[in-house]
Amino acid sequence: MALIVQKMKRLCEERVRQEPPRSGLYCNATWDGAMCWDFTSAGSTAKQHCAKYIPSFNPSEFATRECLPDGTWKPNFVETNNTVGWTNYTNCLRNNPKPQVPIDKNDHLTRIQLMSEIGYGISLASLIVAVTIMIASRRLHCKSNVLHINLFCAFILRASVSFLKSSFFVDDIGLEKDIIRNPGGTIEFKENGLHWECKLIVSIFMYSVATSMMWILMEGLYLHMLVYKTLFTERHGTRLYVLFGWFSSFTFVTPWIVVRIFKDNDLCWNRQNTGGYFWIIKAPMHLSILINFLFFINIVRVLCVKSKLSRHVKSDAKYWRKTAKFVLVLLPLFGVVYIAFNAYPVGVFSMEADFIYLYCEMFYNSFQGFVLALLFCFLNEEVQNEIRKWCFKRRLNSNNTRSILLSSWRKSSRRMSRDTTRDTRISSDCNIHPNGTCTDTCKLNNMCHEHATWPRKSRAMTKEKFKTLSWQSEHNDCVKGEPDSLTFGEGEV
CATH class of the missing domain: 4.10.810 (Virus Scaffolding Protein; Chain A)
Known part of the structure; x- marks a missing residue:
């Protein structure tokens, strides 16, 4: 909120520097600390809606200021002599007659940021392991797993850029080179400069979010086509899904970048001041979520129809249990939870409800990659079988290496024992002279090494x-x- 107030104050100061009305007596344009008031004719009352960016105000009510006949704003007390004047905010606080306990927004935002970093870290590590397992095993290179690998890579990109953004951005405003640190500890954004580095990071982050949503749509489309048009899926493969999943986001992220450059080039593009421009990205993502939800409903309907046809073969309890597990697995894959998040009206209810919604949304967004890796890789029976085979082969190779080393040791020990026996037999045929030489007991005057060849002779x-x-x-x-x-x-x- 502090950033929005600073921006509104800056816009108000620009309005104050503009030319006043040419004729008549009037009160000057001024900033009262919360809202901006335009030039007002003397002897009249200015009126405008309460500020939306102040949480305790009711935007449907009006705030008023009185301009005296002498061209000065009416003060709060008679003895007050100032040029700012007094604003009547009584109607803005009409729906809040009881004083509310102020909410520490910075504390909540810090906790949400920490939870998001932990979630993205766990998701990033699990997704990298899942992609490594699926790429390393050739038996897992089927069409559905190819789509899963691309989905995992999209969420890896999203988590990586989120880490990059949270690491280098100062208070989610901009990079260190884009801000000014005031002596009082406050931070102010620099007005001069292009600030293209921070805008590039924000643009890549928006692309990663949009691409992850498009890949969720590709997963839903593939399963829907697999249910209805099996031959089409078998013939065409996954090339069209891969191209559409990675490049469809450029069709609406690029126009958003162009609009931000020429129409709303404010800060590092991480604040959505004009809601209409943000719908350039938000509308396609909401449409993909809606289409995926329709796919999900249709697939569940097909499963229910098949359950009626197979009741004479399987028991109802067993089949419905299996169907329920399958539906629960499809919930994160189709992004059905996003339907509830998009349906929540932010700002309509209390601030506590908004923070609860923000906690839930950021928790799901950050841990979604981990949930996908868990369901479609670590808990997959094919992946588990491949891991068991790999562990078995490694254990077998280690046992073979151990047996080879043991057999070679046994052969060397047997060879040493035979050499020892031969040396003992040689020494039994010879007598050791006191001076250390070997004397032959035979009549032939030969050395001891000739006795070693005697058995062969x-x-x-x-x-x-x-x-x-x-x-x-x-x-x-x-x-x-x-x-x-x-x-x-x-x-x-």
């Missing part, structure tokens, strides 16, 4: 001896004619 000699004996046996068989001598000779060998 002995086996070779045995084979040669076996061949000799077998040849002799065969020779004897041929001479003597004893057929069993070969068996006997081999048995002996």
Whole structure:
């Protein structure tokens, strides 16, 4: 409210600097601290509606000021001598006879901002994980999941720009270079300069909000076409949905930017002073919400019709329970909650009701990305099966690696045991000399390493001896004619 009052005061000062009426006696234009009063003829009473930007005023009532015959504003008391005069705001407070407890708006706005940052942070983290899972698994690359991935990316853009805006904007007015800090602690917006940086950030934020709403419409349109025109959806794929979801927002965000540049180039475009210009963006988003709501009603109607046809197959309780779960899942996907938010008239009820509405709306807007990632990724059976398969493969690979390492360790231990046995056998055939050398106990004067080759030599000699004996046996068989001598000779060998 303070910013609006400052702007109205600035406009009033511009009116005061304008040329007064050329003839007659009149009271000067003035700012009384709440409202601006134009030049008024002497001896008349000025009258205008109570200010809308003051919460305690009733806009349907009138405030009055009396211009005295001498061309001065009537003061509150006789002894008062000032040029500002006194304004009668009694009728503006007629609907508030009892003094109300003032609401600390800054405290509520700080809490809402903190809740929004927490919600967007949780949504951003969950959406990034969901997109990573769906892109990494090839089995999840179906048409519906492609649309889900684009929907998640739209909400990732919205959360990222919201973080950027809340981090760099000072009191939601502008960047540090766009404001002036007064000695009393107040902040004032600089009038000079283009301020294109903060306006660019606000424009991207408006595009992200509009794109997220368009992608909700694309999800609803896809499900509606899937129910009625299955062949059309199977043949054409998702290319048209992707193009329309990302580029349709430019058709109304771009005209809004042009209008703000030439008609309402005030502050950083984050204040909607003229309500008519904001409807350039607001009307298409409300229309998309309405169309999605009609899609939702039609799909629920189809489910109810199918429930009547399948009663002879399934039990009513089981089918209605399944239908209720499906409808609850469709609520955030179709953005049905936005119908209630758009239907609420802001400013009609009390300020407490407006703050309750603001809490609910900002909570849903900030946590909507997390709800979508939870319902369409983390709780999806296909995604859960892919995660289980990935965990199972990783566990199996770790077990195989462990078994390979264990088997190699066992082979190395067996090899070491054989080497130890061989060394023990070698050492049993040798005697250690007192000076540390190995002495051979055999008659041959050889080194100990030759004993290591002795088993191989002995086996070779045995084979040669076996061949000799077998040849002799065969020779004897041929001479003597004893057929069993070969068996006997081999048995002996």
